Amino acid sequence: MSDKKTAPRLFFRVSLRAAAAVLAAIVCLYPALAGASAKYVFLFIGDGMGTAQRNAAEIFLAGKRAHEGDSATRDAQLAMNSLPVTGEMLTGSLSGVTDSAAAGTALATGRKTKNGAIATDGSGKKYKSIASIAHENGVKVGIVTTAFLQDATPAAFYAHSDTRGRRYEIGLELAESGFEYFAGGGFSNPNGKDKKQRGLTEAASSKGYMVTTTKAAFDALAPGGKAIAINPRLQSAYMPWAIDARGGDIPLDEFVKKGIDLLRGGRFFMMVEGGKIDLACHANDAASAIQEVIAFDKAVSEALAFLSECPDETLIVVTSDHETGGMTLSAAADDIMAFYGAMSRQAGPYSRFEGAMQQAAKYGLEKSMSKAREFFGLGAAETEAVRKAFAMTATPKKNRPAKSAEYRKLYGPYDPFTVACMKEMNLRAGVSWDTFYHTGKLVPVSAVGAGSGAFAGSYENTEIFTKLLEAMDLH
Numbered sequence: 001m002s003d004k005k006t007a008p009r010l011f012f013r014v015s016l017r018a019a020a021a022v023l024a025a026i027v028c029l030y031p032a033l034a035g036a037s038a039k040y041v042f043l044f045i046g047d048g049m050g051t052a053q054r055n056a057a058e059i060f061l062a063g064k065r066a067h068e069g070d071s072a073t074r075d076a077q078l079a080m081n082s083l084p085v086t087g088e089m090l091t092g093s094l095s096g097v098t099d100s101a102a103a104g105t106a107l108a109t110g111r112k113t114k115n116g117a118i119a120t121d122g123s124g125k126k127y128k129s130i131a132s133i134a135h136e137n138g139v140k141v142g143i144v145t146t147a148f149l150q151d152a153t154p155a156a157f158y159a160h161s162d163t164r165g166r167r168y169e170i171g172l173e174l175a176e177s178g179f180e181y182f183a184g185g186g187f188s189n190p191n192g193k194d195k196k197q198r199g200l201t202e203a204a205s206s207k208g209y210m211v212t213t214t215k216a217a218f219d220a221l222a223p224g225g226k227a228i229a230i231n232p233r234l235q236s237a238y239m240p241w242a243i244d245a246r247g248g249d250i251p252l253d254e255f256v257k258k259g260i261d262l263l264r265g266g267r268f269f270m271m272v273e274g275g276k277i278d279l280a281c282h283a284n285d286a287a288s289a290i291q292e293v294i295a296f297d298k299a300v301s302e303a304l305a306f307l308s309e310c311p312d313e314t315l316i317v318v319t320s321d322h323e324t325g326g327m328t329l330s331a332a333a334d335d336i337m338a339f340y341g342a343m344s345r346q347a348g349p350y351s352r353f354e355g356a357m358q359q360a361a362k363y364g365l366e367k368s369m370s371k372a373r374e375f376f377g378l379g380a381a382e383t384e385a386v387r388k389a390f391a392m393t394a395t396p397k398k399n400r401p402a403k404s405a406e407y408r409k410l411y412g413p414y415d416p417f418t419v420a421c422m423k424e425m426n427l428r429a430g431v432s433w434d435t436f437y438h439t440g441k442l443v444p445v446s447a448v449g450a451g452s453g454a455f456a457g458s459y460e461n462t463e464i465f466t467k468l469l470e471a472m473d474l475h
Contacts, residue, residue, distance in 0.1 A: 048278030063340025147275030326434025333430030345377025412436030
């Protein structure tokens with residue numbers, strides 16, 4: 001857009017909804033209720049999302065709009081990139097380059113910790129999260145994620161554990177939290193590692209939670225009470241990939257919109273995580289990462305729609321826990337149409353093609369290349385690196401040099417042929433990767449609304465907690 005004053009028309013997409021929304025808008029306009037503190041707070045965390053991931057989604061959307069004949073000039077394609085306050089955040093943990101548990105703990109509690117620890121010091125000392133402090137002060141809380149509900153980032157806001165792997169116990173803490181709304185993915189290890197424990201759904205229900213697993217039940221959720229809304233179709237307790245969406249799925253933005261409807265009527269805090277951005281970047285799957293960022297951004301747009309109703313009392317902060325993959329965009333990405341073409345041809349997430357390649361030895365190189373061209377849209381991409389990777393994929397796993405430094409650098413923990421095909425496609429689009437793991441790169445912070453000015457500048461990840469406390473007047 002050429003004029004940022006037009007942002008509400010482009011990104012807020014406000015429409016007249018339910019009577020409750022109209023009433024809320026009227027309440028927000030009363031001068032007597034207008035204060036300095038933020039009454040409605042959204043914290044969006046794009047897991048693994050750095051500046052390059054956001055820029056890649058920007059280029060993709062610009063190319064898509066050009067492909068569709070939309071020639072309108074925009075300063076930002078993504079809603080999150082239109083927010084007026086920008087900053088950058090350090091992400092290191094006490095272990096060095098952070099994992100999601102330590103990063104989530106820093107954001108949620110304002111305390112640095114060791115990798116693997118969730119809202120503790122790693123030795124039993126517990127830290128209180130911004131969500132728990134808010135809840136103790138009468139603020140309703142929502143936790144939404146595309147990952148499973150006990151994954152490290154969401155868990156840091158409601159649970160305590162010296163190790164992130166205690167998923168069943170973390171799930172029990174979810175049920176005990178009393179937070180009003182959990183949504184997105186499902187429960188991992190719902191009956192414990194031995195599959196003999198009381199089910200987590202049953203545990204949550206016994207604490208007054210309405211647990212929904214169908215679209216109809218989700219749509220029927222109404223304000224009052226507590227809810228856990230789980231996507232009807234799950235993949236290892238994660239929400240489905242955005243690149244692999246089907247009819248009947250509930251996208252992240254709908255979970256956020258429902259959360260707003262359920263929590264409104266009083267002060268609320270909502271943490272929203274785009275958890276599968278990280279998974280895609282670990283695998284160096286640029287096409288899937290871009291679709292996850294776009295899906296995450298649509299959820300940000302729902303918060304912006306709410307901001308337009310209560311502009312003086314709403315705070316929206318968008319950031320990441322860390323960057324994953326060391327993603328870089330080169331000059332080859334300056335052709336938005338070519339970039340969109342390359343990234344839009346991929347038929348699904350890396351994991352689906354990996355599954356097909358379990359039969360690689362049976363297929364042979366020629367048939368496997370045919371499948372790769374169909375899945376990734378590669379054209380004639382049978383390079384030496386691809387042939388070498390196929391030979392490794394066709395080798396039984398027990399006979400691969402998987403522990404060698406060269407192998408780990410080339411393929412990480414993923415299927416070699418799948419990785420090589422994606423790298424070929426990515427390089428043609430101008431995307432390269434440094435690693436299959438987390439990096440120490442700074443990550444961007446974007447904010448708008450009440451108290452948003454505090455999020456400008458450069459600072460440690462622990463300061464997100466402090467700034468949120470101050471904005472909500474809870475310090």
